[in-house]
Amino acid sequence: MKNTKLIRILVIEDDHEYIRLIKETLSDSNDPLFLIESRDKLSAGLDRVEGGYIDIILLDLGLPDSSGIKTFLQVQVKVPDIPVIILTGFEDDKLALQAVHTGAQDYLFKGHTQPDSILRAIRYALERKQIEKELKEARDQLEKKVEERTAELKRANLELLDQIAERKQAEKVLRESQERLGLALKGTNVGLWDWDIQNGKMIVDERWANIVGFTLRQISPVTIKTWEKLTHPDDLKRFYESLEVHFAGETEYYRFEARMKHKKEKWVWVLNQGKVFEWDKDGRPLRMAGTHLDITERKRVEGELRKYRQHLEELVETRTTELIKVNRNLEAEIIERNRAEDQLKDSLAEKEVLLKEVHHRVKNNLQLINSLLNLQSERIRDKESLAVFEECKNRVNSIALVHEKLYESNNLANINFGEYVRTLTAQLFDSFPTRPSIIRLKMDVADVFLEVSKAISCALVINELVTNAIKYGFPKDLNREGEVKIELIPTDEGTVTLIVADNGVGLPDNFDISSSKTLGMQIIKALVKKLHGSIAVDRSEGAKFSVEFPINQ
Numbered sequence: 001m002k003n004t005k006l007i008r009i010l011v012i013e014d015d016h017e018y019i020r021l022i023k024e025t026l027s028d029s030n031d032p033l034f035l036i037e038s039r040d041k042l043s044a045g046l047d048r049v050e051g052g053y054i055d056i057i058l059l060d061l062g063l064p065d066s067s068g069i070k071t072f073l074q075v076q077v078k079v080p081d082i083p084v085i086i087l088t089g090f091e092d093d094k095l096a097l098q099a100v101h102t103g104a105q106d107y108l109f110k111g112h113t114q115p116d117s118i119l120r121a122i123r124y125a126l127e128r129k130q131i132e133k134e135l136k137e138a139r140d141q142l143e144k145k146v147e148e149r150t151a152e153l154k155r156a157n158l159e160l161l162d163q164i165a166e167r168k169q170a171e172k173v174l175r176e177s178q179e180r181l182g183l184a185l186k187g188t189n190v191g192l193w194d195w196d197i198q199n200g201k202m203i204v205d206e207r208w209a210n211i212v213g214f215t216l217r218q219i220s221p222v223t224i225k226t227w228e229k230l231t232h233p234d235d236l237k238r239f240y241e242s243l244e245v246h247f248a249g250e251t252e253y254y255r256f257e258a259r260m261k262h263k264k265e266k267w268v269w270v271l272n273q274g275k276v277f278e279w280d281k282d283g284r285p286l287r288m289a290g291t292h293l294d295i296t297e298r299k300r301v302e303g304e305l306r307k308y309r310q311h312l313e314e315l316v317e318t319r320t321t322e323l324i325k326v327n328r329n330l331e332a333e334i335i336e337r338n339r340a341e342d343q344l345k346d347s348l349a350e351k352e353v354l355l356k357e358v359h360h361r362v363k364n365n366l367q368l369i370n371s372l373l374n375l376q377s378e379r380i381r382d383k384e385s386l387a388v389f390e391e392c393k394n395r396v397n398s399i400a401l402v403h404e405k406l407y408e409s410n411n412l413a414n415i416n417f418g419e420y421v422r423t424l425t426a427q428l429f430d431s432f433p434t435r436p437s438i439i440r441l442k443m444d445v446a447d448v449f450l451e452v453s454k455a456i457s458c459a460l461v462i463n464e465l466v467t468n469a470i471k472y473g474f475p476k477d478l479n480r481e482g483e484v485k486i487e488l489i490p491t492d493e494g495t496v497t498l499i500v501a502d503n504g505v506g507l508p509d510n511f512d513i514s515s516s517k518t519l520g521m522q523i524i525k526a527l528v529k530k531l532h533g534s535i536a537v538d539r540s541e542g543a544k545f546s547v548e549f550p551i552n553q
Contacts, residue, residue: 005032007126008053012045012075013038013060013087018110022058025118034122042066042074049079056125058118061088061095069098076103083125085118166308173301191292193274197285200224208292211270213263232259232267246276247285254288257295269299415455418447418488424459425466425486432470438481439474445488448496450551457527458498458549462486464520465500465545473504473543494551501544513537 009026013019019038026034037054039045042063049057057079061071075084086099086107099107105125108117191208195201202222209216212230219226231239235258246254254274259267274290327335422443429441450458466484474482487499513521513535524545528535533549 011038011058014040194289230260269296414449418445440483442485469502473502498547503542
């Protein structure tokens with residue numbers, strides 16, 4: 001049995017005869033069914049919508065307690081997500097346009113509107129609302145798929161790490177190329193073109209001309225013949241084939257990579273993308289526009305990666321041949337069944353051992369550095385120099401602790417930073433034995449998992465802030481107990497908020513973190529920037545530093 005939908009309508013109207021007409025008009029509808037409530041004042045109507053369960057509002061602009069467009073604006077502010085249809089007796093076209101432009105779904109004159117027009121307006125408004133809801137759901141699904149695909153790519157990249165020294169070098173080259181391309185895109189480093197297909201004339205911008213080594217003045221006027229003349233002869237045929245496919249409607253967008261001749265007699269690779277956006281009545285393309293991007297560097301990197309991939313394949317082939325020779329006395333069926341599984345297990349174990357060994361050696365090296373600093377500090381008599389050495393030791397310890405936690409963990413890619421903060425702060429307090437006896441440590445840290453580079457940066461920020469709080473927040477002449485509080489709070493938006501606060505003597509009145517020249521503050525600002533985060537300072541009670549940064553960026 002078909003389920004009949006119920007639509008709840010609120011009519012804010014002081015003309016009871018017109019309300020009766022609306023109810024009679026809508027009572028003939030069986031699908032959907034309409035449940036109609038009415039209020040004769042704007043204030044009463046606003047009170048009703050606060051109670052919820054209203055799908056659409058029919059609003060009169062001439063009410064006892066409000067009139068004109070401001071009536072609609074008050075409703076829109078109160079319930080921006082509920083569609084509103086204006087009902088009024090004012091025959092004012094300007095007022096009608098103003099209401100629609102402000103956000104009304106429709107505008108009906110009571111004296112000149114047929115009853116069926118009200119029903120059509122309501123159905124149109126509800127259908128539009130449903131379409132907007134479906135579009136939002138579709139957009140959310142697309143974003144979810146993008147996130148899933150991004151996660152898959154990240155996992156694939158992690159599997160490639162540390163396999164062999166050549167791969168590290170290739171990844172470095174690729175990363176540098178991607179950074180350059182990112183900077184180019186940020187600076188809108190693409191050329192633009194607009195092509196009148198029927199007469200061949202083109203309009204291009206300065207960047208389009210710069211890609212092939214010219215200025216816009218030097219290369220003008222530009223036509224499709226100019227494009228053909230600059231395009232490599234071996235690419236022209238494929239260029240026109242790609243256009244014909246797009247003109248035939250088989251692709252939504254035109255996309256083509258070609259070599260183009262530079263003014264300096266060299267070939268540059270260019271990515272052309274565009275779309276026909278104007279057709280004649282017979283379906284022939286009239287006008288097309290798009291972008292022009294220099295991808296020469298990307299092509300070079302792709303060539304290097306192809307060579308590297310080929311080299312890897314040759315290594316795999318050589319290794320496979322050796323394995324076949326070693327095991328040729330074994331039965332072929334056993335080889336085919338077990339070879340892939342054994343290689344996979346060996347590769348995984350090798351990676352885990354290698355990563356653990358890397359973290360172990362880094363930790364040992366940092367501990368060696370710390371020991372050297374200890375030996376050197378024993379010879380230092382100057383208190384300020386000794387304090388500098390102590391701060392360096394704490395920074396080294398902060399980094400070493402990250403690698404120690406990773407070495408002890410089963411997860412070699414990420415660290416439980418909440419557990420790490422508890423250990424680090426305890427060590428920092430132990431490094432100041434004379435002061436923490438009167439300073440309480442309060443922690444509220446959640447278990448947040450961070451990858452290695454973020455963990456190190458965040459650890460150094462905590463080291464600097466906690467050290468500053470102990471050293472400067474509670475001077476020796478402060479005869480009272482104090483408190484240092486550390487919070488680590490994840491959010492639903494994929495960010496983490498780190499708070500280090502104390503109730504000590506506070507910061508100087510003229511303190512400004514953006515202009516501070518102290519080494520500690522400069523280190524903190526640099527690390528926050530590396531985390532793609534932001535830092536805020538609150539001096540209302542002691543000193544409070546809040547750092548917010550994304551987990552995955």
